[in-house]
Amino acid sequence: MMTELLVAVAVIAALSALLALLLLTADAVLLAYGECTLTINEEEEKVVEGGNSLLAGLMDEGIFVPSACGGRGSCGLCKVKVLEGGGPLLPTEMPHLTEEEREDHWRLSCQLKIRGDMALELPEEILSLQEYKTRVKRITELNYDTRMVRLEMVEPPELKFKAGQYIQLQTPAYGLTPEPVYRAYSMASPADRRDYIELIIRRVPGGICTTYVFELLEEGDEATVNGPYGDFVLSETDREIVFIAGGSGIAPIRSILFQMEREQNPRRATFFYGCNELRDLYLVEEMREFEQKVPNFEYVPVVARHEGEWDGETGLVTEAVDRRVEDCSDTEVYLCGSPGMIDASVKLLQGKGLTEERTFYDKFA
Amino acid sequence: MTAQMLIIFFSAIFTDNILLARFLGMCSFLAVSRQIKTAVGLGAAVTFVLACTSVLNWFVYHRLLVPFGLEYLRFIAFIIVIAAFVQFVEIVIERFSPVLYYALGIFLPLITVNCAILGVSLFMIIREMGAVMSFFYGAGSGVGWALAIIAMAGIREKMQKARIPKGLEGPGITLIIAGIMALAFLGLAGALTPPQ
Incomplete structure (x- = not known):
């Protein structure tokens, strides 16, 4: 009786172990992409670990591709141009790309996995996206429910943007949110002043970020922003x-x-x-x-x-x-x-x- | 020999359809039969997994469980093999055809819990089939299952424009249709006599 039980356990354990081993080998052999080189705009080379999405891989390298949905493939903002190594277009990318974009090698970076060396073309705007540490210099009450907040750049000391663009203001974890959240605000200040930005923020009752701005943020406090984003800029015509x-x-x-x-x-x-x-x-x-x-x-x-x-x-x-x-x-x-x-x-x-x-x-x- | 294989294959599709005669694999049949396109994808995946796991499980049963006298463990052994095999197929597809991988999406892991797969492995033991015969039985059952889900998807696509009584919308009318389809397939019984 005892041996029978042991044999049964041993057989099932051996079968499971064998299959687990097979899967582990398959995973290690088939899904290992090793180190992959991303060539950006034919000049810069970044070596990243393969297997991640392109969006995540770029973020690890300090390149922030705009994404509103966090990589779920629903917002379609994280488009980048993949010249080589992108592989076939995936069904999850289709809804976000027009016919011309497809022919022009645009891909959705959150859906595309890094499976080998890739050549990318990233617009200058994306390469200049980064995180900025700032200090609240001045808070001006514009009316009963709107304030203008001037943030002085600390690190890096300058933020280069075009008039009409926006940044994302980080709301740190506090009573209303267990983790930092980001909200977009347009720069209201002159674009030739790179040492500070001004944001106009209207109070939203119960809003996570606006409550933070109105209840907690004071002059002298630190604040974190990232950007700049957006193409709401003046065209170069005379219309x-x-x-x-x-x-x-x-x-x-x-x-x-x-x-x-x-x-x-x-x-x-x-x-x-x-x-x-x-x-x-x-x-x-x-x-x-x-x-x-x-x-x-x-x-x-x-x-x-x-x-x-x-x-x-x-x-x-x-x-x-x-x-x-x-x-x-x-x-x-x-x-x-x-x-x-x-x-x-x-x-x-x-x-x-x-x-x-x-x-x-x-x-x- | 060849004739017998063909009889096994075709009877598994028509007269002994795993879904319509045995009502196995109903959950994904009801859930994923809204569009012909997805039904074809799932049907193909199920057919492939069925054909392979029936042979694999034949060897596991006859070469591993029978020699140790552990036939009573076949349920758990079969489930382990099916789960591992589906996982393996998923890894291979992801590596070699990302397009197919994304197209199948959630269907692949769903196959693990499709009772038609386990059902075929168990029937193959009960009916004392050989390894080759198990392959044809598995493949035929897969084609039969695919046929049923694609037919159902076709009917449901047409039905979108139909006015269905409120209480019957969704799974209700689908089950009724499945029943009528089963009756229709019953009409084919006797055309082929599978060796029992």
């Missing part, structure tokens, strides 16, 4: 410009206005800024100053409801745009704000001749 923003959507447009002031940009530009009540309005004086300093700029604040004295535009921002903008067939439109406001404005202006390639927007997520 007329319409800016439309609501709430803290004024931030990237403020930065673009600093740029236009510096360049003495002669393009005709109109900025429609929508808010609910008079008390929501801020930075009005600064915008009036831009009207003086930028050659052909006009600021049009639009207030939906007002009780006090107000001789400006009233109603929804789309109503004011409808009244003032007649023809959009040769105009570029830059929008920043809530998805509802953006969609309504784009729909309205498409009726006036706006096309997709002349529409630029930065939707609040």
